[in-house]
Amino acid sequence: MDKLWLIIKREYLTRVKRRSFIIATLLTPMAFAIFFVVVGLIFQYESDDSRRIAIIDEGDVLKHSIRDEKNLYFRFVDVELSVLRENFADFDYDGILVLPQVNDLLARNYTVYYYSDKQPTLDIESFIREHVSERLREYKIEALQLDPRQLEALDTRVELDPEPIDEAGQNASKLTGAIAAGIGGLMGIIMYIVVFIYGMMVMRSVMEEKSNRIVEVMISSVRPFQLMLGKIVGVGAVGLTQVAIWAVLIPIVVFVSTLAFGFDSETQMEMAQRSAAADFNPEDTEALIALGLEEFRSLNWWMILPLFVFYFLGGYFLYSSLFAAVGSAMGDDLGEGQSLTIPITIPVVIAFYIMMVTIEAPNSSLAVWSSIFPLFSPIVMPARLAFSPPLWEILASVAVLAAASVFFVWLSGRIYRVGILMYGKKITLKELGKWMFYKD
Amino acid sequence: MDFPNFSTYIPRSNETLQKFTKNHRVAHPILSLDNIVKTYDKNVAVDGVSFDVPRGSIFGLLGPNGAGKTSLIRIITTITRADSGAVYLDGERLSTTHPEHIGYMPEERGLYRKMKVGEHLYYLARLKGLSAAAAREKIDYWLEKFEIRDWWNKKxxxxxxxxxxKLQFIATVVHQPKLLILDEPFSGLDPVNTNLIKQEIHYLQEQGVSIIFSTHRMEQVEEICEHIVLINKGRNVLQGKVKDVKNRFKKNLYRIQYSGELPPGLEERARIVEQTGHDITIQVGEEAQSNSLLQFLLQHGVFVHAFNEILPTLNEIFIRQVKEGVNG
Structure with missing residues (x-):
């Protein structure tokens, strides 16, 4: 036990103290921050060249009023288009917008003309299109003598609010599905990454010890199983440390950087609105966000977080032990052993795809059985947790994963003890299988 | 603890060891192997090997490549377990606590490249069961001894x-093992380090450490070892004191340097193997004849400058035994 502790300590400390670890741990949140800032800045960026546009409103669609927008300045002119075009350079306009007569009130198309020596930029184009469309609608309503309120009533948004059959059930709001899917997907992806990053870390470390020949010295002092377990636990602790630091640092860094760069969540929301459907009014958005936050808070975090840590550890132990076994069989040549890692990566990738499907149909039988099957459950189950799956499924999944992790660690230990002493031989999967049954 | 080393050929009276028939046992050996068998898959790597390592000796474990030396060493160091047979370290059946009394330097040896020298030695010492304080003290002692104190913080x-x-050697001995196992310790060493390690081996022996020295470099064995066992194809072929083994395989060859004329009739008493000028190598039928031969020469007025027995080198014995593949 003492020795196991010494090994864990070394595996943990040498990694955590390494410069590359510190850099990766700190830089990842920084990368997030930079990403957010850059994205924010790009969205926030407003064209700084101001443009003046002359409007010839032949159809009187705009009724001599249009609001200036950002760097766009409009002026209604009563000059002939030909005159304007001839003296374009003198007038100091960037463009001339011509709105022709509306001949057919029932026509669904209306063409405006934009004269310029430059191509209209996207923001000019979209502004003109949206604005004219809006004003034309008002113009037509008036011309056709329609009742605007009746017209609006034609637009009905249908919402779905799930309700439980029995009263005791949790009353889910219309957002539950979306939020759970978001959280579930995020957790599933984190698990997927964790298994790969830290599993591979274990594998590389085992290979390094083997090819560097320290391993024989080590196992003349400790049991091979102790060495393997110490390494798995040590690297797992490194993973927990890193993920914990990220979990704290990323939100802080993102929050601080958004503050520092002066765009609060409100402008971001505005941006979101702008890109979202036009009929989404701001009050709705606010209500939706409030509802979302409430929904987020109402999730059973006391259940989800510990279970997440459990699946993190379970999945990590299961897969990293397999990676350790494969690493022990590999020679100095990473490429040669690559084929041995395929049987491990395939279930991880399959689990990832099942997870994606699971988010959409969290109670399908595929989802249920995958979250019990131990090779899939570490990735699939975390994605389902936010959908509050039945208790028996959670218990079954936890029990099976716990048992499977122990079993796989034991099994890998059997392969590992043979593999680390085997040099200069190309190893096949069949051989790995045989090693399990070797005597000590 | 200080039992005299009886002649290698005296069988041990211990009842548990009586079943060994052809083996030569030692009184209270530091290490005793009893009919060890080890198979990998279907390969028999070790096939009933038994021998004793006398306490405080430097013991050569010899054999060609693939003879089963490494398999044996891995069993002794508890890295693997024998399929059958028993190993006794200092009279106790080998168990998982014993690695703390064994120092093992494998032929292929490495270190953690990213660790600092001090940390590395400390880690290995602690894994061998030393307390934190003892580990520090021992590491200091050895770094001091090799005049490399300022290495502590080097990577x-x-x-x-x-x-x-040097570091690997320190790592092997830092926990003061009773038994030191060195597998081809000089392979890849420069002459300076070779000498240094040789000195340390002798020094450790003086301190009472028993040393198993595994190699196929015979000249080193002759120089360093007192006892040997020769393993071939998983069996022990030959064992005993180096001196005894050599005597056992001698062919009663003598080299004589003389002046004057060789008397007639010499050919009847001995076979002339080689002759260059006044330097002759002869072979006699049995050892006792050497005296009468010398007498014969002297009586016939030959002036003898030198009269030496030529013993076979271990290398010759080794090659012959491996070729024959039979028990000498």
Missing amino acids: VEELSKGMQQ
């Missing part, structure tokens, strides 16, 4: 190969 990867070899 292993910054060291030259020769420096790493």
Whole structure:
């Protein structure tokens, strides 16, 4: 036990103290921050060249009023288009917008003309299109003598609010599905990454010890199983440390950087609105966000977080032990052993795809059985947790994963003890299988 | 604890060891192997090997490549377990606590490249069961001894190969093992380090450490070892004191340097193997005849400058035994 502790300590400390670890741990949140800032800045960026546009409103669609927008300045002119075009350079306009007569009130198309020596930029184009469309609608309503309120009533948004059959059930709001899917997907992806990053870390470390020949010295002092377990636990602790630091640092860094760069969540929301459907009014958005936050808070975090840590550890132990076994069989040549890692990566990738499907149909039988099957459950189950799956499924999944992790660690230990002493031989999967049954 | 080393050929009276028939046992050996068998898959790597390592000796474990030396060493160091047979370290059946009394330097040896020298030695010492304080004290002692105190904070990867070899040796002996197992310890060592390690081996022997020295370099064995066992194809072929083994295989060859004329009739008494000028190598039928031969020469007025017995080198014996593949 003492020795196991010494090994864990070394595996943990040498990694955590390494410069590359510190850099990766700190830089990842920084990368997030930079990403957010850059994205924010790009969205926030407003064209700084101001443009003046002359409007010839032949159809009187705009009724001599249009609001200036950002760097766009409009002026209604009563000059002939030909005159304007001839003296374009003198007038100091960037463009001339011509709105022709509306001949057919029932026509669904209306063409405006934009004269310029430059191509209209996207923001000019979209502004003109949206604005004219809006004003034309008002113009037509008036011309056709329609009742605007009746017209609006034609637009009905249908919402779905799930309700439980029995009263005791949790009353889910219309957002539950979306939020759970978001959280579930995020957790599933984190698990997927964790298994790969830290599993591979274990594998590389085992290979390094083997090819560097320290391993024989080590196992003349400790049991091979102790060495393997110490390494798995040590690297797992490194993973927990890193993920914990990220979990704290990323939100802080993102929050601080958004503050520092002066765009609060409100402008971001505005941006979101702008890109979202036009009929989404701001009050709705606010209500939706409030509802979302409430929904987020109402999730059973006391259940989800510990279970997440459990699946993190379970999945990590299961897969990293397999990676350790494969690493022990590999020679100095990473490429040669690559084929041995395929049987491990395939279930991880399959689990990832099942997870994606699971988010959409969290109670399908595929989802249920995958979250019990131990090779899939570490990735699939975390994605389902936010959908509050039945208790028996959670218990079954936890029990099976716990048992499977122990079993796989034991099994890998059997392969590992043979593999680390085997040099200069190309190893096949069949051989790995045989090693399990070797005597000590 | 200080039992005299009886002649290698005296069988041990211990009842548990009586079933060994052809083996030569030692009184209270530091290490005793009893009919060890080890198979990998269907390969028999070790096939009933038994021998004793006398306490405080330097013991040569010899054999060609693939003879089963490494398999045996891995069993002794508890890295693997024998399929059958028993190993006794200092009279106790080998168990998982014993690695703390064994220092093992494998032929292929490495270090953690990213660790600092001090940390590395400390880690290995602690794994061998030393307390924190004892580990520090021992490491200080050895670094001092090799005059490399200022290495403590150096990273292993910054060291030259020769420096790493020193480090590996320290790592092997830092926990004061009773039994030291060195597998081809001089392979890859420069002459300076070779000498240094040789000195340390002798020094440790004086301190009472028993040393198993595994190699196929016979000249080193002759120089260093007192006892040997020769393993071939998983069986022990030959064992005993180096001197005794050599005597056992001698062919009663003598080299005579003389002046004057060789008397007639010499051919009837001995076979002339080689003759160059006044330097002759002869073979007699049995050892006792050497005296009468010398007498014969002297009586016939030959002036004898030198009269030496030629013993076979271990290398010759080794090659012959391996070729024959039979028990000598």
